[in-house]
Amino acid sequence: MKLIYFFLALVLTASLSGCSKLLDKKPITDLPAEEFWKSKNDLKSGMAGVYSGIQQMLSNNYLIWGDIRSDNLEQGGNNNFRVHFVNALTATTVGSDWTPIYSAIGNINTALKYVATIRSRDASINETEVNDNLAQLYAMRAYCYFTIIRLWGKAPIWTEPYEDITQSPLKARSSVDSVMNLVILPDLAKAISLFDPTKVRVVWYVNAGMAYALLTDVYMWRKEYAKAIEASQNLIGKYDLLPKDRWKELFIAPDQDNSNKAENIWSLPWDWNVNGTSGLYNQLSNGSNSVSCGMDIDLYNRWVADRYTDIRFSLTTDTNSTSRQKHPKFIPVNLDANKMQIYPKNGQQNTHYCIYRMADILLLRAEALVHLNRFPEAQDLINAVKVRAGLKPIILGGGDVEGAVDIILMERQKELFCESKRWYDLVRNDRVPTVMNPIVFRRSNFLSDWGTDLRKILWPINRTVMNSNSLLESNPPYSD
Template structure:
């Protein structure tokens, strides 16, 4: 049983040796910490491993957690049974997307970096601080995913380097984690990250830290702070800027995200577009065939596609003659496939070897998030000015503020725009939960309308391993 307990608490330093399995019974690194955390190279390797674990955690869960439960998608093929269970709101405690193991690997690796990097002699203080800032930001992002998916989760801010009873922890209040861990980590990262040399969108920059911070403020209803944080992101157009051309918007997803080299030179920006802030990067030369993206395989081919664009969303696109629609969806073999990341048709061979990155944050996302914050602050005209940028690119007119009778009407309008703009970017389900609209939107579609159903269940193995844990209430009731 110990080997599974180790997984729960994510005693993860074994990975630094490059050959240890996380199913090994031995919970500590094959390279002792005293030998590992000595040089600048060790510090870089430690931080790089955070991103490696994050890729593993998000390869499938990017869609399971952010897309499949929303009204963006409908079931794609009967063979994609695991995905359909999530789309149809048939989540059970044995589904692999209910495991938090891989996120805790990210968290534990970040905790190792936060503990040891300050004592490493690096070529410059700025380089050391930047690595440390990336660790804080990635810990914040991992916890942010965790609380959005499960609510309360166990809290670890020190690394687990050896087996002890300390890994058996109760869940900590999600509001506390949002305020005291996620926001505080993002603020620490803001002060540490190198704003001159860290220009790599495949790793966290100060813009990524600000994006996490703004997103967390929105979840907490701190709209003025969210607005102020996003405003700070607009000060350097050489890194982040709006892409006004719909043609380049399409190429941004089909070309810019595809087949990039590994992120060994953070001072070099490999992207011509300034829309992307942070992406989950896949490179087979770096991680092998087990690390490829599912961006093609799960959304093309009638035999095994996991989901197709829903009729609800298609109607929103089509009623306005939205220029984005033919660029993001294509009717193929009795379904509208999501083709946002595909330039044309794709072979069955290629779709199993794609290296498309997943966008976590980009500028248009932040603009629409800021518009929502401004609407909450009764600044309707300013909010619509931001929405207009996105809609004009899509060939759409934007109504005047006096077209909306209530704040809720305006928020719904902004959320609809976010849905269309951010299709396939892992945002829609979180938007529905964050704004309390998940019941009214999803109830008629898949019956998701009972309080507590917005959270995911905790995997049964975590509960077996740690008796201090309790199941989320909705799923505990359904199992009685």
């Protein structure tokens, strides 16, 4: 009897011509996987369960992994992330558990095995449908493993479902290069080869654009700038920036623009009616005095100088709040008679987790161009984002690569604030000590900055994870 069962999803599904969203996965059966993947309805429900796994993986961790350790945020009205803000992570710190990612990977591995042969059980499913679903799965698995190696470094590799109780459930960690070369890059190559580039895009579903966006991100992480430019070229002309007066739509209605040149590439929906309040809403904009995060004072002071020209500032943070602890970026503008933002009660707000959009890719591409001394091309891309925000274009002088990268990173910090990008930007560009040491030192009453020990850039592996797998080695300098 196989050990792992694939939980079916109680979801609302729709055809690709609609805009219905994949909702939360609810266990409603313990039917073995080999008895489940038999029909088109099974395929829809099974894929919904996979997407739900990604939702659960990111719900609370989207901000924790991508922003909270960076210079975007500081302690808000409670102490939920005190240790994150002062770089005092331990093996029990919230966010240190990679189990949600491996749960998502397990769902993906099971789906990959059975989707590949589902046509033999339901002839109404055509080859194009199978290929498209396989492509989505490969791209999502690459995204999961890319997340793991950026946060923890070495990682156990699972590419097959664990279905045989006689096989050991324990694996040691493989090197980052092994994960990259055995899983991430091959999975993205498979995804790109299987996607139909003519298919109508739906922002809630992984698509060819997401695969190229992720590939661009991967090559930037590896500092393979020519390859990043090549990958991002596949998105030029297929996606574009929304006009300035529609910037807010990117976060509250990413499916509203159905044109062939929409900006959103992939967004994950969170329906509070089904899933409850999202972690992102609780952490940023629940309207109470106990919001977990405030905008870091240094960023606020730099940005507020442009408050009358940069439309992003007032749409990102509540300018009527003196605490810097309310960020309505991901909720609709809803003002009372006194022009104060009204926050939904009791977390009754749908949330859209923006994973990739074109502004992100244009700025990554600009960064790659700078490293190849193609400054005029990089300048055009930077200015496209700046002018859209309401700012004046800049002249990017040639020759100073690091200075140009700093300009791009500052633009990314504002444009992509709390979109789970900033921490990775700092790590990718070796900026963690120079940017974060003075900030962490300012925040703490004891020296907890990185100093020269860059090993602390990686996360500790959660104690429960370590205790459940004797083959794992912890990340130094953390203790188990």
